[in-house]
Amino acid sequence: MVKHGLDPAQLTRGERMDTSALRERREASDRFLDIATPQLDQLFRLVGLSGCSVFLTDAKGLVLDQRCGDGDESAFREWGLWEGADWSEGAEGTNGIGTCLAEERHLIIHRDEHFFARNAGMSCIDAPIFGADGQVIGALDVSSARADQTEGFNKLIAASVLQTARQIEADAFRAAFPRARFILADAEDGPLVKLLAVDSDDIVVGATRGARRAFGLAPSGPIERRPATDLLGRDESEPTGFERGERAAVIRALSRADGNVSRAAQALGIGRATIYRRMKRLGIGERDA
Known part of the structure; x- marks a missing residue:
């Protein structure tokens, strides 16, 4: 990606934010997190058994919260998709979270559609969340660690991701x-x-x-x-x-x-x-x- 000076063959991943800095970022979004929490729980109950994990980011692509099954944790940690990680386009190139935020639209990035070759094992389904002022306040991501995840199944999950993002947005608007x-x-x-x-x-x-x-x-x-x-x-x-x-x-x-x-x-x-x-x-x- 010429814009960000990234090499698609790069193997090293960006460092996760330290615990203290992450806590500050979470505190800055505490109201957003409180509103989103029940919706994240509900979405994970729906998709978790299929090998999918749920992630919530802020407007800059920093992962603030997550729901992940014990059997999938090692895979997502290895990919670097975890709390405190930066998944903006500037850090990871084309990916579900970063591209969703950059283009302000819901989308699916399936396996080798990711910019980095090291991310080609993932399928990511994302939707932006807009605040009461009309600006993006975060992204909702469902990512799969399963090698047999199909594009058709992604489309089924996408409907639930979009519906959940809309509900978080509506709840945040009412709270404002x-x-x-x-x-x-x-x-x-x-x-x-x-x-x-x-x-x-x-x-x-x-x-x-x-x-x-x-x-x-x-x-x-x-x-x-x-x-x-x-x-x-x-x-x-x-x-x-x-x-x-x-x-x-x-x-x-x-x-x-x-x-x-x-x-x-x-x-x-x-x-x-x-x-x-x-x-x-x-x-x-x-x-x-």
């Missing part, structure tokens, strides 16, 4: 706006999480990477505060995915409140007058509950 109400687009609408965070005045205060792209907002950083209805297109003849999600949320709240509008408004964290306005805009009658 603890007092907000959230509007969700259709779950099957593309590979990115599409969530809007809306305050009690129906002003959009946050948007995931997918929502930013869908509504033409700034790809990263703070977003311009604007009424949710300005983004949701209330004058369109057909409701958007967000409108369908909002309508479903209001109807659920009314149902749980046995049709009591005041209780439904309280459950949604909005005023009684606000919920009546939304019901009128969304075509919801009290009997719809």
Whole structure:
């Protein structure tokens, strides 16, 4: 790789970060790790018995956390894919983690597609994780040490990796706006999480990477505060995915409140007058509950 001055035949591996420095990097990402932990556990329960290990990195490709079976530990340690290791493209050339972060997309790097010949025994399935500000905060990796790992099996695992990365991203977004109400687009609408965070005045205060792209907002950083209805297109003849999600949320709240509008408004964290306005805009009658 000319860009990074790497030799594909190089046998030596980069040194792992020492324990003290790794602890500092983990502490800097402690909130991210807390949110991701249950999802990593769940994903490993799904793929661990097939010889796969699960890794979570920060935005620079440093491995922060992992789940690995006892029988596979020696293989991954030998490859250098372990906590404290740098798997950015600058360190390892083309590889699942580094290339996923560099290109900001989910991908599969199968065996000899790796840049270094010494990594050709691995199959790596990766997906980026975006933070509440729209920037990449890490990568989720599932790598296999099995020589019989097929490309077809990789594709099956890839769906679970992407779904888990999206769930971590959604959980991190919700945690970033603890007092907000959230509007969700259709779950099957593309590979990115599409969530809007809306305050009690129906002003959009946050948007995931997918929502930013869908509504033409700034790809990263703070977003311009604007009424949710300005983004949701209330004058369109057909409701958007967000409108369908909002309508479903209001109807659920009314149902749980046995049709009591005041209780439904309280459950949604909005005023009684606000919920009546939304019901009128969304075509919801009290009997719809």
